[in-house]
Amino acid sequence: MGNELLEIKNLTTSFRIGDDYFAAVDDVTLTLNKNEILGIVGESGSGKSALAFSIMGLHNRAKIEGNILLNNQDIAKMSTSQINKLRGDDLAMIFQDPLTALNPLMEIGDQIAETLILHQPELSQKQRKERVLELLNLVGIPRPEHVQQQFPHELSGGMRQRVVIAIAIANVPELLIADEPTTALDVTIQAQILDLIRELKEDIHAGIILITHDLGVVAEMADRVAVMYAGQIVEIADIHTLFENPLHPYTKSLLNSVPTEGQDKLHVIQGIVPSLKNLPREGCRFASRIPWIDQSAHEKNPILHEVSSGHFVRCTCHEHFYFSDDIKEEQANGVS
């Protein structure tokens, strides 16, 4: 087994809509190693947060099938009290919006101390106070003695996110999930927070799942990337392979929709991720967004194929894929 921290096997998370359950995460299998950052990318509605919340045991009304093994213990089979104990201890999450993650009526220092009281009751009051200051220092908050007595609204967005991170790492989690941790922040602050998360990986040797729709963030941060579309992983590879040899039409479309140096036109992905109720459950889920590709290019029941060591891609349609813009351009230039 070696370095594996998290092993997700055939995870399906379904929500009840009317009389039926619909899978927002559909048969996802992946692993995360210790000391590794796994990026999860995909458009809004692709199931990234549903996956993160399933790992955190925060979907109390969803139907969860499959296994979520953290150090060989199955989170998916735990009782609420077991998972509550794990959460904030071995398992922690940094949410998108620091303001909603913090208690507006409680001093910063007390909010950090609260998680220490819960998960490290053996600490004396003096040790706890020292640890609060140490954590504020670790996340780069200047004048921690002063800041610990402040309330969330007295801090900037970037400082608040640092506090959220201090709470998340207070008990040295083995697994840290960051769900769009910089989306609510200014661009300059984003870079600082990402640097901080990267440093923390080294400091606490955590495995980190970084959820984002921003491929630039993934390129800078992740060791491996899983691309999600309509509840499924459509491609997974190490960071270099994914950026240098993307295969799935969705991955290629995402990469082509990001501005890069020397690129004169951006690709626009047609359509949107279908709503949960209207997701096609058979065939290639991306087919409707690349209608110019012949139906015969798609597999009937697309599976993940290992195309090279550690590089998996779903469906055979990638072998026949081209951008429709290229054809239009060729036609305009008289190339047949």
Ligand SMILES: Nc1ncnc2c1ncn2[C@@H]1O[C@H](COP(=O)(O)OP(=O)(O)OP(=O)(O)O)[C@@H](O)[C@H]1O
């Ligand atoms: N509690 C819920 N009940 C019903 N449907 C839900 C629930 N939570 C999420 N969904 C649906 O599941 C699908 C996946 O949502 P999810 O939030 O995981 O996507 P996402 O990729 O994280 O998007 P975003 O980047 O916007 O957060 C969407 O169609 C969403 O509407």
